[in-house]
Amino acid sequence: AQSVSQHNHHVILSEAASLELGCNYSYGGTVNLFWYVQYPGQHLQLLLKYFSGDPLVKGIKGFEAEFIKSKFSFNLRKPSVQWSDTAEYFCAVNAGTSYDKVIFGPGTSLSVIP
Amino acid sequence: NAGVTQTPKFRVLKTGQSMTLLCAQDMNHEYMYWYRQDPGMGLRLIHYSVGEGTTAKGEVPDGYNVSRLKKQNFLLGLESAAPSQTSVYFCASSSPDRRTEAFFGQGTRLTVV
Numbered sequence: 408a409q410s411v412s413q414h415n416h417h418v419i420l421s422e423a424a425s426l427e428l429g430c431n432y433s434y435g436g437t438v439n440l441f442w443y444v445q446y447p448g449q450h451l452q453l454l455l456k457y458f459s460g461d462p463l464v465k466g467i468k469g470f471e472a473e474f475i476k477s478k479f480s481f482n483l484r485k486p487s488v489q490w491s492d493t494a495e496y497f498c499a500v501n502a503g504t505s506y507d508k509v510i511f512g513p514g515t516s517l518s519v520i521p
Numbered sequence: 522n523a524g525v526t527q528t529p530k531f532r533v534l535k536t537g538q539s540m541t542l543l544c545a546q547d548m549n550h551e552y553m554y555w556y557r558q559d560p561g562m563g564l565r566l567i568h569y570s571v572g573e574g575t576t577a578k579g580e581v582p583d584g585y586n587v588s589r590l591k592k593q594n595f596l597l598g599l600e601s602a603a604p605s606q607t608s609v610y611f612c613a614s615s616s617p618d619r620r621t622e623a624f625f626g627q628g629t630r631l632t633v634v
Contacts, residue, residue: 416561439619450611450625451564458620497563501619508554508579509615509623513563 409434409502411512419518420488428483428515430498438502440481441509442472445495454496457481468492493519523547527612527626534602534633542597542629544612552615553595554579554623555587557608564611570595571617602633 414429432438442454455466462474472483481498498512525546534540544553551572556564556579566579570589584606586598595614599606609630613623 441622443622450627451613451623452625453622456620456622508566508569510566511556511564513561 409500409510411498411500411510413496413498413512413515415515416513417516417518419520421520422490423487426483426485426488426492426517428496428498428517430481430483430512431479432481432498432500432502433479434500434502435479436502438500440472440474441499442466442470442481442483443497443499443511445497445514447494451497454483488517488519490519490521493517525612525614525624525626527610527629529629530627531630532632534599534631536602536604536633538602539598539600540602540631541599542610542612542631544595544597544614544626546593546595546612546614546624548614548616548624549592550614550624551592551617552623553589554613554615555585555595555597556611556613557581558611558628559608567597567610602631604633607631607633 410433439458441456443451445451457464457474465471495514497514499509501509528543554569555567565581568587570576573592576587588596612626615623
């Protein structure tokens with residue numbers, strides 16, 4: 408069965424610091440990868456996604472992620488975080504025989520200090 | 522354009538009571554999902570549906586039932602609520618195109634006392 412792990416449970420950064428959130432998945436075949444963001448009290452929204460082509464994908468609000476197939480990773484990055492980026496971030500995958508459902512990682516809580 | 526709508530938004534149940542959560546989507550999506558979100562555990566899939574009249578078990582289906590009688594609606598039922606079912610429940614929908622993302626509702630915060 409596919410699984411998704413995220414390296415950090417809680418990250419605290421000062422404004423303008425750079426961000427990298429780790430995500431690894433367990434499936435060896437073709438995958439579709441997503442990063443979702445959940446702002447406090449809100450529902451999940453898509454940040455970016457990868458399904459083929461350029462392994463460096465750009466999303467909304469200055470976020471980007473790099474798919475490294477050999478490492479089974481899809482890390483999220485942002486060069487300079489803002490207080491408004493405080494949120495929970497979820498990596499997700501659908502793959503292989505489970506294209507009909509998306510498996511989520513446990514999430515990383517990001518707190519940005521002004 | 523409402524997207525995915527969940528009702529109710531909040532509910533408090535006593536142990537043993539039953540209730541139904543309703544999810545409605547207006548995007549003509551084939552796939553619909555119910556997840557529960559608990560601190561430190563992310564989103565766990567309860568049940569899902571790939572089309573009207575079909576349902577399947579997800580990761581944590583015990584204690585829940587679902588029905589998809591109409592394409593736009595996906596109901597989640599708790600027959601006999603337990604404190605362990607205290608959680609935030611999210612409904613989502615997506616198209617069969619595996620390259621597309623899921624769209625989420627606002628969530629239902631359920632407390633079982």
